[in-house]
Amino acid sequence: MHPRRSAQEVLLCDLCETVPLQSHCELCNINLCVNCAVKHLSDSSKRHKVVPFLHRKSTNYHKCPDHADKHCEIYCEKCGVPVCSTCALFGKHKGHDVSDILxxxxxxxxxxxxxxxxxxxxxxxxxxxxxxxxxxxxxxxxxxxxxxxxxxxxxxxxxxxxxxxxxxxxxxxxxxxxxxxxxxxxxxxxxxxxxxxxxxxxxxxxxxxxxxxxxxxxxxxxxxxxxxxxxxxxxxxxxxxxxxxxxxxxxxxxxxxxxxxxxxxxxxxxxxKSAEAVSSPPVKPLLDEPRVTATINTGYNFLLGVSCLSEDQVWTRGQLNNTMKLLNLQSKLLTSIQTKSGNWPTDIAVTRDGDLVYTDHSNNTVNLIKNKQIQTVITLQGWRPRFVCCTAGNDLLVIMISDDLKQSKVVRYSGSTEKQSIQFDDQGRPLYSSGGNTKYLSENKNLDICVADYTARAVVVVNQSGKLRFRYTGHPSNTEQSFGLFSLFRYTGHPSNTKQSFNPRGITTDSQSHILTADFDNHRIHILDQDGQFLRYIHCHLDSPLGLCVDIRDNLFVAEFDTAKVKKIQYL
Structure with a gap:
């Protein structure tokens, strides 16, 4: 028995060895005084369980099979089993490396x-x-x-x-x-x-x-x-x-x-992945201060959307304009294509093969442009196509509203074949708001389907099977905050400093499974993790951000409605 554990002496703390013990950590199997217990619990690397000393669990030592009067209070590192002191000193485990069994x-x-x-x-x-x-x-x-x-x-x-x-x-x-x-x-x-x-x-x-x-x-x-x-x-x-x-x-x-x-x-x-792998830091951390690396003048009166063809070329679309423009970072017009109907496109997206897709609400069609030739791949009846995105599996996701404006849904197409329809949650309630034409969508890296529902003022995220994962309705506070290294920087240049309610428009995702959505009235971008947790804002002197897209290197392109400019932003 340890001399400090004799009946004639006061039991002392195992750590400081000067103050009488009061507590016991069942995880580490050590006795603690009040002060040492507080310090011990501050170690967040383990889930310590500190209890009053008198309420501690007794340790059940195994009896030695070779020496009936001995308990196995030593651990043989070589054999990987508990042994008694006699076995360790004189028996079959003599000379083996041993350690404290506790x-x-x-x-x-x-x-x-x-x-x-x-x-x-x-x-x-x-x-x-x-x-x-x-x-x-x-x-x-x-x-x-x-x-x-x-x-x-x-x-x-x-x-x-x-x-x-x-x-x-x-x-x-x-x-x-x-x-x-x-x-x-x-x-x-x-x-x-x-x-x-x-x-x-x-x-x-x-x-x-x-x-x-x-x-x-x-x-x-x-x-x-x-x-x-x-x-x-x-x-x-x-x-x-x-x-x-x-x-x-x-x-x-x-x-x-x-x-x-x-x-x-x-x-x-x-x-x-193991719990340790899941908790590992991201490959591309967020920058403390995102920065604009290029600005593209599109020439539209009002800019509605942008879709990346490459790191330095983007397709754009404007309000009340039937021409879709391919521009480089120097604002040079590379290609322009007019819609088949002569009406302005509702949305645009670029396929994995580099072809352009656009929706046309005037004739309820989804169209593919390959080698400057327009091919109608989907024609709807009773529904109007709105926003579109291309998935990692080369499918099309199309968000559409019914002709009576009472229903909304997301439909997955492989070519012209409908593969999936997402409209209701497990309780049969609509996932998306009725009415309202503005609902942008994007597929995340983890195959979640993310919809920015302007009418509902929420980002609605479902998994690949169409089951609701979460709704994000904006950060609880409209005031800028600081989150450690991801400090939020302020933008004071816009004429109005009044914070409006959350107003999501464009939405996109990146290689880290971040979800980025444009907060139109507040002139900023919200960055969320894949589980809907708010990470930070991007301001960069944005003015009425609307459409968003991310290129293969995770550069963010933002379409500003009023200025008709596209800003390229580095934020990772």
């Missing part, structure tokens, strides 16, 4: 707690989300496959009795594909559910080990977290489509149409 116990306890926290807060929720997404996909099968069946029925009604047999064969093929699709999803669900059950058991075992406070169990624990960071394979299914043909009685089998094959592919599951 220090090893403390480190392992902390490791167990970290594993449990990661499983509970990060890994298990991802499995749960995957299972929910598969269930959602299964719930939508009836509607999607029902549409295929309806298409086949409509074509069959035109051909009447002569094609009854063909219609039945098509229905049978659809039903078979649906069964295969459902079987694949059920198999995926079973695999995820099995893994979730394993995770629950591991978490339960870890809680039991921590509760028992058993040195042997704690010391011999082997983490399996790395095994579960690689998520289960995800089933990716391409739905078949029905392609009707004009009726030709001599070639009914050929002309009726055909279903594309059902494609069921299993993708390798993503490997989640």
């Amino acid at each position: 220090e090893k116990f403390s480190a392992k306890t902390e490791s167990l707690q970290k594993d449990l926290e990661e499983l509970e807060t990060r890994i298990y929720p991802r499995y749960k989300e995957m299972a929910s997404n598969v269930e959602t996909e299964k719930a939508e099968l009836e509607t999607k496959y029902g549409k295929l069946t309806t298409d086949a029925d409509e074509q069959g009604e035109i051909l009447h009795r002569e094609i009854t047999a063909i219609v039945n064969r098509q229905k049978s093929a659809i039903a078979e594909m649906k069964t295969k699709h459902l079987d694949a999803l059920n198999k995926n669900t079973e695999e995820i559910t099995q893994k979730m059950a394993e995770l629950k058991q591991i978490m339960s075992d870890l809680k039991s080990i921590l509760k028992l406070n058993d040195v042997s169990l704690t010391s011999t624990y082997k983490s399996r977290n790395s095994q579960f960071r690689t998520l289960p394979p995800k089933v990716r299914v391409t739905l078949p489509s029905f392609s009707p043909q004009k009726i030709n009685k001599d070639q009914l089998n050929e002309m009726f149409g055909s279903l594309s094959p059902l494609s069921i592919n299993t993708e390798h599951g993503d490997t989640m």
Whole structure:
């Protein structure tokens, strides 16, 4: 027994060794006085658990299997097991490197707690989300496959009795594909559910080990977290489509149409980063003071939008002007193209191939410009296309409003084929405001879909599946603040110093998954992280910022409405 622990002496603090102890840290297994307890808790690198000394947990030492009267109070570094003093000095562990069992116990306890926290807060929720997404996909099968069946029925009604047999064969093929699709999803669900059950058991075992406070169990624990960071394979299914043909009685089998094959592919599951990797600093930190590196005069009366073709070339569009202009950083006009209808474009975007896309609300079309030739790829009925963006997968995301101005939605297209429609949340409530034509959108690096909803005065962000992640309605305070290194700089040059409510217009994202949105009335840009947390403002003497885009090097281009200028800003 330590001399300071004898019955004849007052028990003293393990750290200062001068003041009587009052507390005990169960994580580090040390005794503390009042002052040392405060200093100990100030160490934020660990999740210390300081309790009154009399309420401390007793440490359960394992009895030595070779010496019944001895407890294993020493840790053999070579063998990785607790041993008694006799084994360490004279037995089979003689000459091995040893260490204090309580220090090893403390480190392992902390490791167990970290594993449990990661499983509970990060890994298990991802499995749960995957299972929910598969269930959602299964719930939508009836509607999607029902549409295929309806298409086949409509074509069959035109051909009447002569094609009854063909219609039945098509229905049978659809039903078979649906069964295969459902079987694949059920198999995926079973695999995820099995893994979730394993995770629950591991978490339960870890809680039991921590509760028992058993040195042997704690010391011999082997983490399996790395095994579960690689998520289960995800089933990716391409739905078949029905392609009707004009009726030709001599070639009914050929002309009726055909279903594309059902494609069921299993993708390798993503490997989640460890908690340490997730918390690592960004590759490109924000600059303390963003700066304007170029200014482009567009020549419009009022500038509405900008889209990057490269680091030094941008497409622009103006109000009440049917000409889209490609300009360089020196304001030189490189190319100009007029819309097919003669009306001004509602929005523009550049594809991954460098082609220009524009929406036209006058004839409800989405158009692609390739080699200066305009091709209409989407024509809508009952809906009006508004703003558009191109995704990392080379799809088009189009935000549109209904003809009666009562509904809004985001639709994903692959070419001219609709792949996804996003309109309501899980409770059936509209995600986006009704009415109002101004809703910009962008896809984030993490595949979230970000919409700046001007009428709702909010940025609405959903994940790739269309589930609501968060709404950002502006920073709580309209006064400039300082956030450590990311201090906010003031702009006093604009005629009005009065802060208005949040008024989001243009929106874009960068390689760091930052979300940037233009606060039109307050003449500034809001920067958010991918989870909707406010990081800072960009001012740079902006005047009514509207359209935004980011190039491949994360330079921000801002279209100013009143000045009709595009400002190139370095902020990372």
